[in-house]
Amino acid sequence: MDFETVIGLETHVQLKTKSKMWCGCANEFGAPPNTHVCPVCLGLPGVLPVANEEALRLTALTGLLLNGTISPQAKFDRKNYFYPDMPKNYQITQYDRPSSVGGYVDFEFAGGITRVRLTRSHLEEDVGKNFHFERHSGVDFNRAGVPLLEIVSEPDLKSADMAYEYLNALKEILIHGGISDCDMEKGMVRCDVNVSVRPKGVQELGAKIEIKNMNSFSGVRRALEYEIPRQIEVLRNGGKLTQETRRWDDAASVTESMRTKEMAHDYRYFPEPDLMPFVPSKDWLEEVRRRVVELPLARKQRFMHDYQLPASDAETFKNEIRLGDYFEATAKQAKHPKAVANWIINNLRAKMGETLTSLDELKFNPASILELVELVESGKISTKIAQDVFGEMFASGERPGAMVDRKGLAQVSDTSAIEKFCDEAIAGNPKVADDYRAGKAAALNFLKGQVMKLSKGKANPSLVGEILERKLGRNSSNGKSVHR
Numbered sequence: 001m002d003f004e005t006v007i008g009l010e011t012h013v014q015l016k017t018k019s020k021m022w023c024g025c026a027n028e029f030g031a032p033p034n035t036h037v038c039p040v041c042l043g044l045p046g047v048l049p050v051a052n053e054e055a056l057r058l059t060a061l062t063g064l065l066l067n068g069t070i071s072p073q074a075k076f077d078r079k080n081y082f083y084p085d086m087p088k089n090y091q092i093t094q095y096d097r098p099s100s101v102g103g104y105v106d107f108e109f110a111g112g113i114t115r116v117r118l119t120r121s122h123l124e125e126d127v128g129k130n131f132h133f134e135r136h137s138g139v140d141f142n143r144a145g146v147p148l149l150e151i152v153s154e155p156d157l158k159s160a161d162m163a164y165e166y167l168n169a170l171k172e173i174l175i176h177g178g179i180s181d182c183d184m185e186k187g188m189v190r191c192d193v194n195v196s197v198r199p200k201g202v203q204e205l206g207a208k209i210e211i212k213n214m215n216s217f218s219g220v221r222r223a224l225e226y227e228i229p230r231q232i233e234v235l236r237n238g239g240k241l242t243q244e245t246r247r248w249d250d251a252a253s254v255t256e257s258m259r260t261k262e263m264a265h266d267y268r269y270f271p272e273p274d275l276m277p278f279v280p281s282k283d284w285l286e287e288v289r290r291r292v293v294e295l296p297l298a299r300k301q302r303f304m305h306d307y308q309l310p311a312s313d314a315e316t317f318k319n320e321i322r323l324g325d326y327f328e329a330t331a332k333q334a335k336h337p338k339a340v341a342n343w344i345i346n347n348l349r350a351k352m353g354e355t356l357t358s359l360d361e362l363k364f365n366p367a368s369i370l371e372l373v374e375l376v377e378s379g380k381i382s383t384k385i386a387q388d389v390f391g392e393m394f395a396s397g398e399r400p401g402a403m404v405d406r407k408g409l410a411q412v413s414d415t416s417a418i419e420k421f422c423d424e425a426i427a428g429n430p431k432v433a434d435d436y437r438a439g440k441a442a443a444l445n446f447l448k449g450q451v452m453k454l455s456k457g458k459a460n461p462s463l464v465g466e467i468l469e470r471k472l473g474r475n476s477s478n479g480k481s482v483h484r
């Protein structure tokens, strides 16, 4: 019997705000424990939460970026449970009226574009962090109350690899949209995985197994690579799966049971009495809408379409957003944007890497790159000279056209001048010239090299080839030209 896998993901993302969700404490990773705390985020009795407006904006912006519908009235609820990292014994979240409903993420997968639908995105608060030492445990509340967005997908994912690519695409969108830095090392993105298997063709979903608290995308992939065959194996052997929550043990590379359905929490959700429902005004939403940016995948496709770039170049400009902007500033006026892309990716990017220079530190502007490309394309300078010009322009910032004029680097396309160099090269190397006449094709390259040397690299190489061939009788009718 064949099985198919059904996966849904709940992704938690810390929002990029200066302060926490309900108080003015800094939303900052890495400070000494319990230094960014106050009565509100410590959950002391009698305090009142005040919603962080930027977090509300970022939540709405995420909804727009992910093609969702912004709720006309979003409500906050209390999710009740006891845990040491949550001293007020409830978490403020959104239960039945989340900030954004629906939407989808499109991403590249298996050579095509795959769409995963979203159920909802809702705003909640992060909790503190437990630390376990040899003889005691501690809690750091710096993270408590950090705005956390939960993005819930529909069960549209079908494999470990697809889940992995979806997460990466989602992360790209969130970083690009300025929603979150998504720094995995700092725990800014975590996810819960819901996975079940069912015999192919069966409509009903299998028992839902949840793997909690994954903090890396590769971990999610590995957990699924373990969990999916495990479930199939149970069913193949005639066993039965029941709804449960499991934990991924990264070191042992296995999932293990944490609790079954009978032990599931009842969170006793109820409306948060200290917060009004949030009703975004038209103007407020319009302001948020102005922050919508082009999505990374759309950008890649546009670069391929508008500038005729190969997928690999467009991918580079998708991943390196500022370099892509730099390319675009140049390419808009270019006759051959691909040539500009080559210079930016192969030369500029490489040189910036070598010299640890950022785009902001460049001494020239994008117009200089365009000027250089045009100098090569018009035949005014050779590619070889262009490399030297680029190196010097990178160091000094001088405009390439001005440099070529000042240093007399223009390629010599004047036939009489090149003829003179060719005569000189042939006269100086009679043996090589004879070899060529006798049929040794490679001899011509040597002579070409001599002419380039005599012209200090400035002779137009294709003209040099033509003239040498003519002078050596390659194209004459006396039969001396033997290579056919």
Ligand SMILES: [Zn+2]
Pocket (backbone or CB within 6 Å): 020, 023, 024, 025, 036, 037, 038, 039, 040, 041, 042, 145
């Ligand atoms: Zn606080």
